[in-house]
Amino acid sequence: xxxxxxxxxxxxxxxxxxxxxxxxxxxxxxxxxxxxxxxxxxxxxxxxxxxxxxxxxxxxxxxxxxxxxxxxxxxxxxxxxxxxxxxxxxxxxxxxxxxxxxxxxxxxxxxxxxxxxxxxxxxxxxxxxxxxxxxxxxxxxxxxxxxxxxxxxxxxxxxxxxxxxxxxxxxxxxxxxxxxxxxxxxxxxxxxxxxxxxxxxxxxxxxxxxxxxxxxxxxxxxxxxxxxxxxxxxxxxxxxxxxxxxxxxxxxxxxxxxxxxxxxxxxxxxxxxxxxxxxxxxxxxxxxxxxxxxxxxxxxxxxxxxxxxxxxxxxxx
Amino acid sequence: xxxxxxxxxxxxxxxxxxxxxxxxxxxxxxxxxxxxxxxxxxxxxxxxxxxxxxxxxxxxxxxxxxxxxxxxxxxxxxxxxxxxxxxxxxxxxxxxxxxxxxxxxxxxxxxxxxxxxxxxxxxxxxxxxxxxxxxxxxxxxxxxxxxxxxxxxxxxxxxxxxxxxxxxxxxxxxxxxxxxxxxxxxxxxxxxxxxxxxxxxxxxxxxxxxxxxxxxxxxxxxxxxxxxxxxxxxxxxxxxxxxxxxxxxxxxxxxxxxxxxxxxxxxxxxxxxxxxxxxxxxxxxxxxxxxxxxxxxxxxxxxxxxxxxxxxxxxxx
Numbered sequence: 001x002x003x004x005x006x007x008x009x010x011x012x013x014x015x016x017x018x019x020x021x022x023x024x025x026x027x028x029x030x031x032x033x034x035x036x037x038x039x040x041x042x043x044x045x046x047x048x049x050x051x052x053x054x055x056x057x058x059x060x061x062x063x064x065x066x067x068x069x070x071x072x073x074x075x076x077x078x079x080x081x082x083x084x085x086x087x088x089x090x091x092x093x094x095x096x097x098x099x100x101x102x103x104x105x106x107x108x109x110x111x112x113x114x115x116x117x118x119x120x121x122x123x124x125x126x127x128x129x130x131x132x133x134x135x136x137x138x139x140x141x142x143x144x145x146x147x148x149x150x151x152x153x154x155x156x157x158x159x160x161x162x163x164x165x166x167x168x169x170x171x172x173x174x175x176x177x178x179x180x181x182x183x184x185x186x187x188x189x190x191x192x193x194x195x196x197x198x199x200x201x202x203x204x205x206x207x208x209x210x211x212x213x214x215x216x217x218x219x220x221x222x223x224x225x226x227x228x229x230x231x232x233x234x235x236x237x238x239x240x241x242x243x244x245x246x247x248x249x250x251x252x253x254x255x256x257x258x259x260x261x262x263x264x265x266x267x268x269x270x271x272x273x274x275x276x277x278x279x280x281x282x283x284x285x286x287x288x289x290x291x292x293x294x295x296x297x298x299x300x301x302x303x304x305x306x307x308x309x310x311x312x313x314x315x316x317x
Numbered sequence: 318x319x320x321x322x323x324x325x326x327x328x329x330x331x332x333x334x335x336x337x338x339x340x341x342x343x344x345x346x347x348x349x350x351x352x353x354x355x356x357x358x359x360x361x362x363x364x365x366x367x368x369x370x371x372x373x374x375x376x377x378x379x380x381x382x383x384x385x386x387x388x389x390x391x392x393x394x395x396x397x398x399x400x401x402x403x404x405x406x407x408x409x410x411x412x413x414x415x416x417x418x419x420x421x422x423x424x425x426x427x428x429x430x431x432x433x434x435x436x437x438x439x440x441x442x443x444x445x446x447x448x449x450x451x452x453x454x455x456x457x458x459x460x461x462x463x464x465x466x467x468x469x470x471x472x473x474x475x476x477x478x479x480x481x482x483x484x485x486x487x488x489x490x491x492x493x494x495x496x497x498x499x500x501x502x503x504x505x506x507x508x509x510x511x512x513x514x515x516x517x518x519x520x521x522x523x524x525x526x527x528x529x530x531x532x533x534x535x536x537x538x539x540x541x542x543x544x545x546x547x548x549x550x551x552x553x554x555x556x557x558x559x560x561x562x563x564x565x566x567x568x569x570x571x572x573x574x575x576x577x578x579x580x581x582x583x584x585x586x587x588x589x590x591x592x593x594x595x596x597x598x599x600x601x602x603x604x605x606x607x608x609x610x611x612x613x614x615x616x617x618x619x620x621x622x623x624x625x626x627x628x629x630x631x632x633x634x
Contacts, residue, residue, distance in 0.1 A: 012563065045565060045567040190511075190537065212362065220504045223399060248329070
């Protein structure tokens with residue numbers, strides 16, 4: 001049976017009922033669900049104080065369930081990075097644990113990439129956000145759910161998406177996949193938790209950040225030499241911001257254009273990932289291959305080597 | 318006569334009348350005011366496109382007025398840092414130009430610190446924000462105005478402020494002053510525009526950033542080794558954010574406490590600087606001395622060596 005532990009490494013779970021609903025649904029999907037003892041702990045805005053959340057990460061790593069799915073993001077992981085026993089986290093992955101989440105989890109995932117060459121975690125759903133919504137709130141997104149199930153079974157080998165134009169027709173790239181939430185990723189710059197990936201495939205998303213702030217971060221990465229050193233950049237969703245009168249037409253497209261004007265690295269948009277209902281699962285830290293034909297992009301990787309049956313699943317959005 | 322040029326390196330001036338009001342008031346204060354030809358230019362949210370604003374910076378530098386006061390901040394300077402002819406900027410300072418502003422100007426000021434040891438710019442008011450308000454909008458803050466006048470005359474040698482407690486009683490520190498807006502400063506991390514100051518005095522302020530975001534940036538600086546390498550950190554104003562229910566009491570004090578718990582560097586609060594009406598002028602890049610007696614902090618520096626009359630002015634808030 002596939003064991004799945006729900007744990008809270010960052011912000012406090014505001015609605016415990018959402019976590020219970022997620023646990024129930026994940027049970028119905030066939031997982032043997034365990035809710036960590038501190039999943040609903042609370043200290044101010046955090047899911048328990050730093051010592052508590054650090055102990056949670058170590059406890060989950062030591063138990064090495066098949067899946068360690070975070071309850072939610074928020075803020076809290078960068079508080080713990082210096083104290084984390086990364087060897088215990090790595091050990092759990094070597095024993096088969098798939099760590100899953102996005103947003104604040106970006107810090108954990110890329111801290112891992114910074115330290116271990118052959119290991120990966122999954123950028124994918126969060127329990128409350130993706131499996132905890134009532135039907136009135138929209139329920140569970142089917143694409144998100146199906147992609148998660150495939151990824152967790154080890155069968156997922158690729159995700160496909162459609163770019164807004166065919167300008168990258170014929171592009172082929174191969175490299176280590178890394179990235180995630182742009183703000184969280186940038187908060188690692190200059191620290192020892194920063195992954196110095198060369199020739200990688202960098203994916204980025206964010207929410208509630210005005211395009212001028214997105215642009216400032218993208219240009220920071222460019223000025224830091226990060227963008228030019230990548231084989232490709234994949235932009236996911238950047239939503240939740242509001243136009244202001246002073247923008248006078250300036251928007252996300254201009255932010256992307258400002259980056260493109262400063263680098264030869266292909267910057268693709270349209271990756272179905274971010275703070276949106278429909279999101280794919282992506283193996284952060286794994287070596288991936290990107291193929292673009294016309295507007296169709298395919299991001300592929302070796303499926304779990306422990307799966308010997310050679311399925312050829314992929315997942316299209 | 319003291320020449321003063323108003324120029325726009327970042328965001329477009331939304332209300333031209335505010336710049337005209339500032340020009341008039343600065344004239345009444347005795348300055349020979351010149352408004353740069355592109356001070357009211359506009360390209361989307363910017364005060365002209367990148368080439369225009371770059372040309373403005375070079376033009377102002379070449380003209381070398383006594384004072385180059387930015388109209389406003391916003392966003393735009395980090396777009397120009399890679400293309401800027403820093404030698405021309407430096408040359409203007411060597412010829413006596415005092416560059417003044419805050420917020421987005423942090424990028425220019427610290428890019429200078431990153432390149433030139435003996436040069437400084439002034440963290441201080443912005444024309445529209447500080448000299449452009451109608452009387453109904455509050456007019457000109459007297460402390461801000463008087464401190465600006467003293468700084469621009471070359472007579473300002475110190476600013477004093479009161480800390481919330483006497484915990485740093487007896488502290489003495491000496492080092493290069495740098496910093497400014499926390500978000501803008503952090504957007505330089507990892508780039509060649511980052512000043513690698515050791516043993517400095519780092520001052521920080523921000524607006525509209527929730528304390529968890531302020532904390533994330535402060536911890537980034539700490540994890541990057543920046544905070545531990547300073548002689549002292551001075552925190553100015555961090556306002557404009559709104560509590561959310563999920564904070565459960567978490568606020569700015571907790572963010573400061575999180576930083577203090579991770580460093581031995583003294584972290585003082587209460588510096589009268591930031592996106593607030595009352596702000597002092599601070600020589601970014603100059604060597605400064607900090608003395609604390611009880612709750613009273615004094616930040617002092619050598620007055621302009623071109624002033625031979627040995628005034629002993631200082632400015633208390």
